[in-house]
Amino acid sequence: xxxxxxxxxxxxxxxxxxxxxxxxxxxxxxxxxxxxxxxxxxxxxxxxxxxxxxxxxxxxxxxxxxxxxxxxxxxxxxxxxxxxxxxxxxxxxxxxxxxxxxxxxxxxxxxxxxxxxxxxxxxxxxxxxxxxxxxxxxxxxxxxxxxxxxxxxxxxxxxxxxxxxxxxxxxxxxxxxxxxxxxxxxxxxxxxxxxxxxxxxxxxxxxxxxxxxxxxxxxxxxxxxxxxxxxxxxxxxxxxxxxxxxxxxxxxxxxxxxxxxxxxxxxxxxxxxxxxxxxxxxxxxxxxxxxxxxxxxxxxxxxxxxxxxxxxxxxxxxxxxxxxxxxxxxxxxxxxxxxxxxxxxxxxxxxxxxxxxxxxxxxxxxxxxxxx
Numbered sequence: 225x226x227x228x229x230x231x232x233x234x235x236x237x238x239x240x241x242x243x244x245x246x247x248x249x250x251x252x253x254x255x256x257x258x259x260x261x262x263x264x265x266x267x268x269x270x271x272x273x274x275x276x277x278x279x280x281x282x283x284x285x286x287x288x289x290x291x292x293x294x295x296x297x298x299x300x301x302x303x304x305x306x307x308x309x310x311x312x313x314x315x316x317x318x319x320x321x322x323x324x325x326x327x328x329x330x331x332x333x334x335x336x337x338x339x340x341x342x343x344x345x346x347x348x349x350x351x352x353x354x355x356x357x358x359x360x361x362x363x364x365x366x367x368x369x370x371x372x373x374x375x376x377x378x379x380x381x382x383x384x385x386x387x388x389x390x391x392x393x394x395x396x397x398x399x400x401x402x403x404x405x406x407x408x409x410x411x412x413x414x415x416x417x418x419x420x421x422x423x424x425x426x427x428x429x430x431x432x433x434x435x436x437x438x439x440x441x442x443x444x445x446x447x448x449x450x451x452x453x454x455x456x457x458x459x460x461x462x463x464x465x466x467x468x469x470x471x472x473x474x475x476x477x478x479x480x481x482x483x484x485x486x487x488x489x490x491x492x493x494x495x496x497x498x499x500x501x502x503x504x505x506x507x508x509x510x511x512x513x514x515x516x517x518x519x520x521x522x523x524x525x526x527x528x529x530x531x532x533x534x535x536x537x538x539x540x541x542x543x544x545x546x547x548x549x550x551x552x553x554x555x556x557x558x559x560x561x562x563x564x565x566x567x568x569x570x571x572x573x574x575x576x577x578x579x580x581x582x583x584x585x586x587x588x589x590x591x592x593x594x595x596x
Contacts, residue, residue, distance in 0.1 A: 255579070260354060260362055267312040271319060274300055293326060297337035304341040304416065307352040307408040313339060313415035314366040314373070322365070332373075341412035341419045342449070346426070346434050347540055351409040353399060359406060370406055374398055377414050384441060395437045413438045413445070422451040455482055465504040473497070528567035537576040537583040544586050546572060547593055554596070 241258070242265050278299055279290045302312055313335055320331035345351070359367040374397040385391050397414065399405045413419050413435055421427030427448035431439040439446050460467045460479050470478065474487040491497040506526070513526040535541045550570050557565060572590050576583030 257358060257362060260358060263308055264311050264315070264363060264366075267309050267315050270309075271302075271312060271316055274302070275319065293320065293324065293330075293334055296334050300338050302339045304339060304412050306342065306344050307412060310352065310408040310412050310415075311363070311366065313411060314363075314369040317369055317373075318365055321369075335415055336417050339412075339416040341416040343409070343412075343419065343421055343426075343430055343434070345540075346429050348434075350540075351407070353405040353407055356398065356404040356406060367406075370397060370411065373411070373414065381441065391437055395441075409434075410438075413442075417445065418447060419445050420447050420449040422449065424448050424450065455479060463504075463508065465507060466501070469497075469500055469504055524569045525567055528569045531568050531570045532573075533571070534573040537574040537586055538580075539582060539586075541574075543572055543574070543590065546570070547586070547590055550593055554593075 242261055278296060281290065281299070302316070304310060304312060316335050316338065317331055320326040320334060321328060324331075326334070356367065359370070378392055378396060381388075381392055381395050393400070395410065397407055397410050399407055419430070419435065419438075421430045427446070431446055435446070456479055470485070470488065473491050474484060478484040478487075509526045509530060512530070513524050517523050533543060533546055535543070537543055553565065553568070556563060576587060
């Protein structure tokens with residue numbers, strides 16, 4: 225009947241809201257709770273898929289379907305890319321304990337062996353902290369597991385540093401000052417077998433400041449993985465002109481053996497090679513200039529220096545500093561039009577979080593300066 229139909233439609237809309245808008249404005253309680261639900265939804269769906277594939281795989285197993293989990297860490301690696309997927313730790317533990325009936329100690333060891341955590345920032349405000357009250361309301365079983373993980377973790381800390389209450393406070397997964405919150409970065413460190421920064425200096429700062437206590441407890445967990453790119457996508461595919469030129473000089477093996485690019489050193493001072501490089505570069509700049517004019521109607525000088533910053537808009541990404549530099553250069557030219565200044569085209573791209581007022585103001589300023 226119509227009443228059942230309307231309720232069915234309402235139920236469907238409520239369910240679809242979880243994935244309709246990713247990471248909504250979280251300045252308000254409803255937005256924060258939806259974001260928490262979204263993070264859990266992504267973690268839960270991914271873990272169910274991982275375990276389904278693990279059970280169904282016959283590779284290296286004599287069973288038609290795997291029923292034990294001893295080989296899970298050899299078959300599965302879960303990379304926690306920042307704190308957003310941190311709920312994967314209690315969720316995997318919940319599945320192993322409540323559904324698969326694995327004993328706690330074995331289940332927890334499997335979680336640690338499967339999970340690794342990549343930290344991307346040392347800014348405290350960028351590391352997620354969820355109110356315990358919200359987690360208890362939305363994910364009561366997970367909050368129960370987090371409390372238990374923290375209890376056992378703090379027992380280990382107390383054994384290592386007896387009576388050091390300040391260290392216990394710093395290393396706890398639960399922040400007690402003000403509203404009780406779960407420190408998701410601490411959860412990631414405790415629940416992972418490896419923790420890495422994305423540059424040598426970044427990893428050193430993590431060990432010296434943000435996670436100093438954890439590094440003193442588990443130095444073997446901490447390592448560095450310098451962020452890089454794949455040359456097959458960002459050079460071979462994206463810059464075919466330059467790729468062809470490189471292949472002419474050193475062959476094609478560099479696409480899988482990047483160290484072979486060192487072979488270009490012998491050509492670095494060759495005038496003909498330098499001219500060929502500049503020709504490819506200018507052709508690419510002309511293509512970009514044509515694309516910008518076609519899509520925006522803005523005509524730029526393809527012979528100018530292209531100064532490009534494409535990042536999410538955030539105060540610590542320093543787009544504001546970039547804009548102030550543009551204003552400074554503009555004022556210098558206005559004061560002395562005869563000054564010799566390298567022509568420069570500044571391009572800033574990125575997006576702001578829906579509720580991030582300052583970031584939106586930075587976008588507005590960039591547009592205003594661009595239209596001056």
